[in-house]
Amino acid sequence: MTRPLVVGNWKMNLDYVEAVHLTQQIGVILKNKPLEHVELVVVPPFVDLRSVTSVVESERIAVGVGAQHASRHEAGAHTGEVSVSMLQRLNVAWVLVGHSERRAMYAMTDVVVAQTLRTVLGQGLNGVLCVGEELSIREAGRQDDFVTAQLHDALEGLDETSRPLVTIAYEPIWAIGSGLTATTEQVREMTEHIRTVASSLSLGQVRVLYGGSVNAENAASLMTEGRVDGFLVGGASLKAESFLTISQAANDCYDGKR
């Protein structure tokens, strides 16, 4: 089993003062109870990044910092966008690419997702590629084909240096923020499917996360029965206690304690 990764996506929540506060709370809990095996990443809004990376560095908190999106362009006339090199200057090491909210609400097509992922990886940052079907596709039983197409569009032809920087997050849209978690069986079937498709694209070692209403109660069973390598957590990442309880569950599962 690969070392688990737990990523907290704060979405459009927490201003920079609140973000600093949450980061410090995470730091205090981690100092009392370090997580031996889990890699943690927090993903604040753009305007919080500088403050969060400063706290992480000055207080030596064992978390990475990520951005929720980045421009596929390198620089120039792109009002409202943020470039990967700007993120890199802030010691941001991770970028979410193609979150379903960006795909659905900000017209992020598969082509744009693929270009963004290449820009992120090309500059040496880790990219968390988000994939997942909406409810009507699941009800029609077409989820495997749908996710296969998303993976092919984003990952085909990646070069050798880029491949180790990829993580895939399976986030069924119907489970995001809805309280409707996918069953462990649905998660296991899909993560196996994703691993098969990923290896056919020369990404045999890729980490596959699950996201969608993950909480302190369901994390351990999703990990062991769903056989994921970690989580992409939204709502439950906004409180230090629930975020770290989820992370602790991932840690214990890796350790064989659960």
Ligand code: PGA
């Ligand atoms: P949720 O969000 O945990 O609030 O369902 C997950 C996500 O969108 O990444």
